[in-house]
Amino acid sequence: MPDISPTCPFAFALQAWPAIWLGDLLRYLVPASFAALLIAGLPLAWRRRRQVRARGPLPGQRWREFGYSMVTVLIFSANGALIGAGAKAGVLRLYIDFARHGWPYAVASLAVLVVAHDAWFYWTHRLLHQRWLFRWTHHTHHRSLAPTPWAAYSFAPAEAVVQAVFLSAMLLVLPLHPAVILAFLTHMIVRNVLGHAGLELMPRTWLGGWWGRWLTTTLHHDMHHAFGRCNYGLYFTWWDRLCRTEHPAYRERLRQVVERMGGASASKEVPRGA
Structure with missing residues (x-):
């Protein structure tokens, strides 16, 4: 039987996961809900001037996007729990004492995360568009020809894993503070929601x-x-x-x-x- 004492990384991951899941859920729900409600409440003439597509979402599309996003939240939160376990085991370079590196490093590490994630997303995105991968990975996201804010996390499980492991990989080489990670993840979901809004906000x-x-x-x-x-x-x-x-x-x-x-x-x- 594995050691499940409080000091065991595995036990730590299990204990931390519910709070991490709730945080990932709210980080998706709040910006997606806000964008959806904002768009619905804007004057029709204002929306028409900023519309970027001719077609509208299909019936039931929003529920499908929401359902797949819930699976993504589950995968992202599991990855977050594993990051906590990896940090507790000394494998991942997560630091808690902010004074250890200071504000300049925190800002610089956030910038590195954003730029590196953009490169990671671009090249993995192109990879997932290859015929031999697309059908069982990225096709799920592309079922939304006219995406809505709810599509921000609408990924097949395999694609969600590809995007989740980026942060773990970065923590192998780059010391990161939890506040920096939170800022990065918030930026990521806000930009995702904006990208799927259907009109320029x-x-x-x-x-x-x-x-x-x-x-x-x-x-x-x-x-x-x-x-x-x-x-x-x-x-x-x-x-x-x-x-x-x-x-x-x-x-x-x-x-x-x-x-x-x-x-x-x-x-x-x-x-x-x-």
């Missing part, structure tokens, strides 16, 4: 400026759902631009959305060569 000046040039927009990911093999990026557009996987019509489509949002004068805000 960011300010027009952002979309026509630095956000539209370097960060992915709702339109960017919506075109991935519509066309498939393009626009693989999660947070930034640079991998798609470098590897020439950005949809050729994306920049012009973004220009049109910005124009609808702010009038003809906005047409100069998204340069054609951006």
Whole structure:
């Protein structure tokens, strides 16, 4: 029989898992619910100006997205419990004393996490689009041709595992504080919800400026759902631009959305060569 004393990493994981599961659940529910309610409550004319797709969600789609997201929450929370066990066993580099590295390191480690996760997502995303993997991994997510905020975690179990192990892998080499991990995971779900919102919620000046040039927009990911093999990026557009996987019509489509949002004068805000 395994040791299940309080000092055993396995026992620690079992004890910590319910709280971790609740945290992962709320981190999904709060932004997804907020976005869904916000979109439903916005004036119809405002929504039409910011709409990025012609079709709407299919009947029952939101419940399917929610159901798969619950499985993802379960997998993410199990990974979180294993991270706690790995840290207790001294395998993963989780530190509790914030003063050990200080604020500059915390900010820098968060930036490293975001940039590294964007690269991880881009390349694993392209891998999951390979025919021999797509059917039993990424196809679940792409059943939502017109995704809603509830699709943010709508993954097949295999894809959820691929995304979950990123944080564990980073903790093998990069010391991280729980507050940094929380900030990273919150950023991840908020950007995921925005990407599946179906309309641009960011300010027009952002979309026509630095956000539209370097960060992915709702339109960017919506075109991935519509066309498939393009626009693989999660947070930034640079991998798609470098590897020439950005949809050729994306920049012009973004220009049109910005124009609808702010009038003809906005047409100069998204340069054609951006």
